[in-house]
Amino acid sequence: MSPLLPPVDRELPTPEARDLLDLTRELVEAELAPRAAEDEEAGRFPREVFRTLGRAGLLGLPYPEELGGGGQPYEVYLQVIEELAAGWLAVGMGVSVHTLACFPIARYGSAEQRERSLPDMLGGDLLxxxxxxxxxxxxxxxxxxxxxxxxxxxxxxxxxxxxxxxxxxxxxxxxxxxxxxxxxxxxxxxxxxxxxxxxxxxxxxxxxxxxxxxxxxxxxxxxxxxxxxxxxxxxxxxPIALSALDGGRLGIAACAVGVARAALETAAAYARERRQFGRPIGEFQGLQFMLADMATGVEAARSLYLSAARRRDAGLDYTTHAAMAKLFATDTAMRVTTDAVQVLGGYGYVSDFPVERYMREAKVLQIVEGTNQVQRVVIGRRLTRPR
The missing domain is CATH 2.40.110.10 (Butyryl-CoA Dehydrogenase, subunit A, domain 2)
Structure with a gap:
């Protein structure tokens, strides 16, 4: 299924970043998407996929090259996470969690710890x-x-x-x-x-x-x-845990955008093909309005996580922005996946179509890395604390 918003149309900082997103998309289409539904139903953990991603250089993107990483800005890393999550949330979220687990040694570890552990961590041999x-x-x-x-x-x-x-x-x-x-x-x-x-x-x-x-x-x-x-x-x-969680919340925001985008693409494709009353249901204004709101939410959520990532890349405080991105993106994913089920009607409620899985997956994103109620606490406290 062709996406509504291809990665090549996005604003990317370098040609290398474009190549990375293209590589990620190829891996998703070849390795992830064809098996996601079956493995999800069977509860099979795709450990070998993480080795493949490590060999492709996708597990260490936000870490410096001298540590064995990809030396990429966080805004690029997060868009890779979004692509992975759009194909299979378990993998996109798994990469985000792995990156979170590597962060303390990469940022706070001794030279000996980094030399001993990071090559295998970032290369996919150690999850x-x-x-x-x-x-x-x-x-x-x-x-x-x-x-x-x-x-x-x-x-x-x-x-x-x-x-x-x-x-x-x-x-x-x-x-x-x-x-x-x-x-x-x-x-x-x-x-x-x-x-x-x-x-x-x-x-x-x-x-x-x-x-x-x-x-x-x-x-x-x-x-x-x-x-x-x-x-x-x-x-x-x-403080190590809190600084790691700021980055982890952006990873979850990117995952949420990936899931929401996948649900939107499925719903839009269905609306173009499904006919009722002699024409495609996508021609009915009520359904067009639903899709328009879904697409707007996806774009807004992506813009919010990228804005927070650019603050991180610039060395600015981004705790509030990370909480905002996580809050808005995951609430958006829940709303968009629910609407996608509605667009498909009865077909949306059965596992032959992926939107029911997207809806179930979106729910957990409102909970992990701090519930969305906690994100509101983080935002509210930072807005009202004495300056």
Missing amino acids: GAYCLSEPHSGSDAAALATRADHDGDTYTLNGTKAWITHGGQADFYTVFARTSADKSRGVSCLHVPAGAAGLRPAAPEKKMGLRSSPTAQLVFDDVRVPEADLVGEEGQGF
Whole structure:
């Protein structure tokens, strides 16, 4: 199905960026889209796809070339995420989560940690997961209870992490744990290999959507972590987590635009082909208005995440803009996918057409990386705090 808004028509900073989006689109059409529905239905995790993306240089785009990354601005990386999510959300979101898991070592890690870990992380041989949320500590990240007790040259991890994307499938976990009683300044960041003794993933959650992307609890039972795997300084974990989440929220915004765009394209194609009362239903004004609102929302959401990304690339504060982009893009995705189901009528409600899957997938995007209610709190507090 040809897209309404091809990537070549977008404003891109360099010819290299255009080539990257073209490469991504080719991979989506050849490797992702043909199998997405079947693997989603079966709940199969496409681990080999991430190796393919790593070999193509798409897993390290926003990181410097000297670290093994692609040296691309965030605005380019996010458009790659959008393309992946338009073909298969589990992959687009998986790349976003992996990028989030790599961020602490790439930004705060020692030279030795970067040299030891980043080549395989960014090359696709090691897939990561980001472990911040807990069963009783989701958006209130400073209230986490998982402990990392410092004993000689090791930390001993005990606790449970929840809602972990790639839980049980990742090769490493970026774990935030309490190293002192101080609420926010007592959190530290640790790099934990998946094979560490005492680390036990629970059975994957049974979810409404994103069934091919495993989400599971992780139990840490006296897991010994070498002191050399502390990322940043002890007690620096909370600011590391927050700075990582700003970028992660933009990744989710790009995923939301990808899903919304896929739903829009499916609905518009159906409206051109489906005939009622002797003509295509797309000729009826009521349906045209629906499609117009859907298309406007997709374009506005993309513009918002790109604006926030350009602030990030310029070194400006973008926390508020990241929250706005995540909030608006994911609410837009929920609305657009719901309307796409309506455009298709009864066909939209059956799994023979993809829009019912898009609608189920859009819901989770309003929840992950901080619920949309939390995004409103972030925005409101920053607007009203003393200057």
